Amino acid sequence: MTRVYALANQKGGVGKTTTAVNVSAYLAAAGWRVLVVDTDPQANATTSLGVTVDSGAGSLYDVLIGGVPLASVIVASKRPRLDLAPSAPALAGAEVEMVGLRGREHLLQRALTPVLSRYDFIFLDCPPSLNLLTVNALTAARSGVIIPVQCEYLALEGLSRLLETIRLVQARLNPSLRIAGLVMTMYDARTNLSQQVVDEVRRHFPGQVFNTIIPRNVRLSEAPSYGETILSYAPYSAGAAAYQALAEEILKRN
Numbered sequence: 001m002t003r004v005y006a007l008a009n010q011k012g013g014v015g016k017t018t019t020a021v022n023v024s025a026y027l028a029a030a031g032w033r034v035l036v037v038d039t040d041p042q043a044n045a046t047t048s049l050g051v052t053v054d055s056g057a058g059s060l061y062d063v064l065i066g067g068v069p070l071a072s073v074i075v076a077s078k079r080p081r082l083d084l085a086p087s088a089p090a091l092a093g094a095e096v097e098m099v100g101l102r103g104r105e106h107l108l109q110r111a112l113t114p115v116l117s118r119y120d121f122i123f124l125d126c127p128p129s130l131n132l133l134t135v136n137a138l139t140a141a142r143s144g145v146i147i148p149v150q151c152e153y154l155a156l157e158g159l160s161r162l163l164e165t166i167r168l169v170q171a172r173l174n175p176s177l178r179i180a181g182l183v184m185t186m187y188d189a190r191t192n193l194s195q196q197v198v199d200e201v202r203r204h205f206p207g208q209v210f211n212t213i214i215p216r217n218v219r220l221s222e223a224p225s226y227g228e229t230i231l232s233y234a235p236y237s238a239g240a241a242a243y244q245a246l247a248e249e250i251l252k253r254n
């Protein structure tokens with residue numbers, strides 16, 4: 001059965017997109033059929049996969065607001081078995097337009113249904129917000145939510161609001177929603193702070209933090225500007241090894 005995960009945290013810049021794109025790349029390389037759905041108007045997952053945000057082409061906006069089939073906007077990435085449902089800046093307006101629609105929290109879930117059988121894994125990259133786009137992703141995330149947490153001061157701040165949103169979505173919209181795991185990102189081995197944050201998050205979420213810790217690695221931040229995943233840009237980097245390990249961990253869990 002297709003596994004569908006949302007990558008969510010309303011805190012910006014914690015590694016949601018980097019995790020979605022690179023875990024997807026490793027799963028695709030291992031032979032799985034993978035779809036990344038970019039639900040963020042910033043379209044970072046779209047550009048990270050080397051797809052240009054062209055206003056003429058179809059995007060998730062047309063799917064959620066125009067009722068266009070998701071299959072018609074899906075594009076292939078440069079990597080075999082790795083597809084993308086692109087975002088576009090227009091998606092920023094979708095939030096407001098969706099408010100008036102019936103079943104507005106289920107739009108993405110409904111759009112995904114016809115393509116589920118084509119993929120083994122679907123990753124929904126969320127915007128840094130708990131808005132209706134994120135609620136749509138959480139509603140569609142039948143395998144759970146992956147929460148990237150940056151190894152920095154006040155890492156836990158704001159997580160209670162995310163957890164509350166997850167609880168509400170689980171109660172009202174998606175009973176199968178669970179926390180698939182928290183991923184510690186941008187770990188800096190040179191500081192004590194990073195390890196303290198990891199320890200603190202593990203104390204708060206026993207058994208729910210992935211063993212794999214993503215180090216701060218400049219290669220990971222360079223790859224998107226070339227439209228490459230870490231697997232093609234710097235396969236022997238520490239960041240690549242970490243995302244390969246995380247992909248394996250996600251594969252084994254469940």
Ligand code: ATP
Pocket residue numbers: 011012013014015016017018019040042044126127128185186187214215216217218220221222224239
């Ligand atoms: P947003 O909330 O804006 O969507 P995000 O949570 O998706 O952000 P990313 O875009 O993945 O976060 O990462 C934020 C920035 O940090 C990006 O420039 C990215 O390239 C960089 N980055 C992410 N992970 C790492 C890492 N492990 N090491 C170094 N840089 C990283």
Ligand code: MG
Pocket residue numbers: 016017018040044045125126127
């Ligand atoms: Mg992002």
